[in-house]
Amino acid sequence: MGSYLVQRLLLLIPTFIGVTLIGFLVMHLAPGDPAELRAAGGLGGAREGVISRNKQGGVDEALVQWRKQYGLDRPIPVQYAVWLTNLATLNFGDSFKDNQSVWKKISERIPVTVKLNVLSILLVYVVAIPLGIYSATHPNTVGDQITTLVAFVLFAVPLIWAATMAIVFICGGDFLYLFPPAGLESLEYSSNWPLWMKFKDQVWHLFLPVVLLSYDGFAGLSRYMRASMLEVMGQDFVQMARAKGLAERVVIFKHVLRNSLIPQVTILASILPALIGGSVIIETIFSIPGLGQLGYESVLARDYPTVLALFTVSAVLTLLGILISDLLLAVVDPRIAFGRRQQ
Amino acid sequence: MSPRLDSRISEKTSTSEVTGGLWSDVWKRFRRNPIALAGFYVVCFLALIALFADFLANDKPYYLDYRGNTYFPIFRSYLVGIGVSRWPPELVNVDFKKLSGARAIFPLNPYRPSNINLLEPLEPPSSKHWFGTDKLGRDVASGMIHGSRISLSIGFVAVGIAVIIGVVLGAVAGYFGSWVDLAVSRVFEIMLSIPTFFLLITVAALLPPSIFLTMAIIGMTSWVGIARFTRNEFLRIRNLDYVTSAVALGVTDRKVMFKHILPNALAPVIVSVVLGIAGAILVESSLSFLGIGVPAELVTWGSILHEASTTTFAWWLAVFPGFAIFITVLAYYLVGEGLREVLDPRLRGLR
Numbered sequence: 300m301g302s303y304l305v306q307r308l309l310l311l312i313p314t315f316i317g318v319t320l321i322g323f324l325v326m327h328l329a330p331g332d333p334a335e336l337r338a339a340g341g342l343g344g345a346r347e348g349v350i351s352r353n354k355q356g357g358v359d360e361a362l363v364q365w366r367k368q369y370g371l372d373r374p375i376p377v378q379y380a381v382w383l384t385n386l387a388t389l390n391f392g393d394s395f396k397d398n399q400s401v402w403k404k405i406s407e408r409i410p411v412t413v414k415l416n417v418l419s420i421l422l423v424y425v426v427a428i429p430l431g432i433y434s435a436t437h438p439n440t441v442g443d444q445i446t447t448l449v450a451f452v453l454f455a456v457p458l459i460w461a462a463t464m465a466i467v468f469i470c471g472g473d474f475l476y477l478f479p480p481a482g483l484e485s486l487e488y489s490s491n492w493p494l495w496m497k498f499k500d501q502v503w504h505l506f507l508p509v510v511l512l513s514y515d516g517f518a519g520l521s522r523y524m525r526a527s528m529l530e531v532m533g534q535d536f537v538q539m540a541r542a543k544g545l546a547e548r549v550v551i552f553k554h555v556l557r558n559s560l561i562p563q564v565t566i567l568a569s570i571l572p573a574l575i576g577g578s579v580i581i582e583t584i585f586s587i588p589g590l591g592q593l594g595y596e597s598v599l600a601r602d603y604p605t606v607l608a609l610f611t612v613s614a615v616l617t618l619l620g621i622l623i624s625d626l627l628l629a630v631v632d633p634r635i636a637f638g639r640r641q642q
Numbered sequence: 643m644s645p646r647l648d649s650r651i652s653e654k655t656s657t658s659e660v661t662g663g664l665w666s667d668v669w670k671r672f673r674r675n676p677i678a679l680a681g682f683y684v685v686c687f688l689a690l691i692a693l694f695a696d697f698l699a700n701d702k703p704y705y706l707d708y709r710g711n712t713y714f715p716i717f718r719s720y721l722v723g724i725g726v727s728r729w730p731p732e733l734v735n736v737d738f739k740k741l742s743g744a745r746a747i748f749p750l751n752p753y754r755p756s757n758i759n760l761l762e763p764l765e766p767p768s769s770k771h772w773f774g775t776d777k778l779g780r781d782v783a784s785g786m787i788h789g790s791r792i793s794l795s796i797g798f799v800a801v802g803i804a805v806i807i808g809v810v811l812g813a814v815a816g817y818f819g820s821w822v823d824l825a826v827s828r829v830f831e832i833m834l835s836i837p838t839f840f841l842l843i844t845v846a847a848l849l850p851p852s853i854f855l856t857m858a859i860i861g862m863t864s865w866v867g868i869a870r871f872t873r874n875e876f877l878r879i880r881n882l883d884y885v886t887s888a889v890a891l892g893v894t895d896r897k898v899m900f901k902h903i904l905p906n907a908l909a910p911v912i913v914s915v916v917l918g919i920a921g922a923i924l925v926e927s928s929l930s931f932l933g934i935g936v937p938a939e940l941v942t943w944g945s946i947l948h949e950a951s952t953t954t955f956a957w958w959l960a961v962f963p964g965f966a967i968f969i970t971v972l973a974y975y976l977v978g979e980g981l982r983e984v985l986d987p988r989l990r991g992l993r
Contacts, residue, residue, distance in 0.1 A: 322836075464960055572834070613837040614836060
């Protein structure tokens, strides 16, 4: 186990460098360099005609200065190395938009997005695992088929449609007003509220975003769970358990369930990137001040330091998710740590 | 899906068929699944709509009898488009609906998505505008019919790019194994840990808006699944006797990979290609929803939905285009799942 952990951690290094290098190079794909963008205040980018001609001389001088100040006159590999070293101290530079520290802007928003995503992952597992168990214990019944069909149809519902329909029909438009259309707390929210009121307000605001972020995960996970349980049920030790007269409940929950939960751990790694993508859409639609909304705004404003930092932060989150699910898998199934070398 | 699951699922596919070849057998068994077959018909129906969009929704008539001459303006516009023909002077830039003394047969939906009519903004659905109009008075039904072209073409081209990258990388990794496999697998891991959607909106926002760039970007970020399937298949098939004998006979690596192994490795790849089209259509609609990638003046399913999220009383802007995306994606999923069941013998026992 120890050597497996070391091996996994070592393999993370080239992956991390690869991911950040791609992000770094993409930022340099953009027409115009960051200094020009900064000269244009971030917004609009370095398009022609943004700066009037008679001021051009002064701007050119400032550009040269900025390039020197930010090290943009150095070759790209050097710039990347400098950026990586700064990263070690969480120094992502300053935002082009408002000159605030990028890390400060991001760290303010991390809790919001993490809260949304953790709740969504929990909801996915809480709903999908029982559904999968039900389907597997009643295979090919009407109930199984309806469960599979509903989960499958939900999987095909586009997030942007579901969210727009929610905004139009149940968020206080011309139709129903069941949930708030924006934000994470009511306008009249105060820290003096009793705990249950704060809790109620939170639930009311979080309900729609969390449900919307998680509904498409139900299908995948419940189907994997069903397939995995059916596979385990076909094995000899289950027949053995039944043969020695164990109650069906014990067979299912003690013998089958434990063994079929193992592969479900790895699903976590594939849900995470999808959730981060979903956060961009959900946080933009519902005006939730999280990383996704910051990302969307920064991309539109061409605020490179912020975009690159967000890119890195979400890549690190995803890498951690993959690492955690791999390690969990190795903990519950020791064969993994040994078997991997033979591949 | 985890690599471990993938490799187990694809273990027994593409065993040799004695009668009629693999694909006619696949079609025979595919036909027996009514739900998948329904999905297949919807896919064909959508393709026809996209193909004949100009004939279904157009501000030009099929047939025009004007000042003693007979014209077929829709056909003619194709000829003009490729430079073979020209509009007669009296028909240059005219509104065909307002020609006096003309007899014309219009398509059922006599609008183009670019027809702005500021006198009829945000009209609810009626017999005149089936699915209502948007802020600029453009017909939503027409926008959806022509939008299907954008969605489907982006889906197909993006997945085409993804297939080329994925199959080549997966084949190289699976065939050569050892350090090549290790290196390429690192690339897979990098691609999997990249927040793809975030990378997409970043690249799409940095580059000028364009359909072709959007196709390329979606394709270049969505090949990992296909590559991993191909790799796993190649890893398995590489050790089969017929490959060993081909290598022993001195067949070149390239020929062994693409002529001998690839046809047998395609089955599971096909499933991920069909599912990938649905995925690309979803991504495209999300991008146009966010106003990134596809040029702003183009009407797409996603861009109509976006308008709905800002003018919340106009329910028709939310219901219809979203349903179009949903049905398209569902149809491709159903076909993909149907193919998976047919192509994967492991699942046959479960059903």
